[in-house]
Amino acid sequence: MPNSNGCVAKTPEHIILSRPDSIGDVMLTLPTAGLLKRAFPGIRITFLGRTYTRPVLACCAHVDEIITLEDLQADDPIACLRAIQADALVHVFPHKAVARWAKAAGIPIRIGTSHRWWHWTTCTHRVAFSRKRSPLHEAQLNLKLLAPLLHVPTIGPGELAGLSGFSAPPPAQRIAQWIGSGICTVILHPGSKGSAVEWGLANFASLIHLLQDGSYTVIVTGTQAEAEHYRTVLPLNGPxxxxxxxxLSLHELIGLIGASTALVAASTGPLHIAAACGIRAIGLFSPRRPIHPGRWAPIGADAHALVADPACPTCAAGKPCDCIHRISPMRVKELIDAAPTR
Incomplete structure (x- = not known):
């Protein structure tokens, strides 16, 4: 039964946060775990994610246990979820099979958005809100799903950044040698695996040229497929x-990011990792909804989101647009130059 505030009467002792989603989405869910820890001292949090995001979750002090969608799919998912003995499961990212398993496992409190039809048959509590139309940041939207558990305060993205509980491991030895003493390390991450509108390799090439004054070590990162593409365009032969x-493995990439001075990327996972690590995170964005920085900007003490034209009429009309390409490489260089020395 709910209490007078509309929240469940019994304080939960063990909650599963379910977000089997991409790295950036998981990063922006970590403050939800932090708020739960602050509201319910002593609570245990299990995070249900994808296998490839496990290294990210392992860096979060608020996550006590990690289970993966792939592990559940390879086993008896209902028995596995039942064995966790959680009081509640919050579907931060809707997943039809997970919702069905959670109900069959008998998890007492199951919370999801009211905008997925299967939650009407699998969830005990449904929260009505629209992510697509909201002016709120993704990290703020995630908190709305906690309404059945606690009174959710109004928290700005800056305060939410302090709730992530994220800390990077030290860089591996083979990576540490790339980070020179007395010289700033800048990571350029040109690709996004198709998850964002990208700045373009021509702009990254121009930025590399601007950074070749002896003040910086430039490290270019990406998947093998992305590297095969960017190697045809970027000037990578400088000293x-x-x-x-x-x-790099994801674990190694996190260690590298945490030890660097700055990172430049589109709206992608490494950008959000950089922001959580407290380094200068420079995000390159389109102002078009719902991919605009108001929703997806990196959150952190030294996080920045750049757009070429906040009032771009094409983006305002919701049409595909390449105005992100007009963000000046010199504008990015100036932000890098102003980064605090680490």
Whole structure:
């Protein structure tokens, strides 16, 4: 039964946060875990994610246990969820099979958005809100799903950044040698695996040229497939350039990011990792909804989101647009130059 505030009467002792989604989405869900820990001291949090996001979750002090969608799919998912003995499961990212398993496992409190039809048959509590039309940041929207558990305060993205509980491991030895003493390390991450509108390799090439004054070590990162593409365009033969494309595990990439000075990327996972690590995170965005920085900007003490024209009429009309390409490489360089020395 709910209490006078509309929240469940019994304080939960163990909650599953379910977001089997991409790295950036998981990063922006970590403050939800932080708020739960603050509201319910002593609570246990299990995070249900994808296998490839496990290294991210392992860096979060608020996550006590990690289970993956792939592990559940390879086993008896209902028995596995039942064995966790959780009081509640919050579907931060709707997943039809997970919702069905959670109900069959008998998890007492199951919370999801009212905008998925299967939640009407699988969830005990449904929260009505629209992510697509909301002016709120993704990290703020995630908190709305906690309404059946607690009174959710109004928290700005800056305060939410302090709730992530994220800390990077030290860089691996082979990576530490790339980070020179007395020279700033800048990571350029040109690709997004199709998850964002990208700045373009021509702009990254111009930025690399601007950074070749001896003040910076430039490390270019990405998947093997992305590297095969960017190697045809980017000038990678300079004395202070490291091509790390396809060479790093996610754990190693997190360690590298945490030890660097700045990172430049579109709206993608490494950008959000950089923001959580407290380094200068420079995000390159389109102002078009729902991919605009108001929803997806990096959150952190030194996080920045750039657009070429906040009032772009094409983006305002919701049409595909390449105005992101007009963000000046010199504008990005100036932000890098002003980054605090680490």
């Amino acid at each position: 202070h350039i490291v091509d790390a494309g396809g060479a």
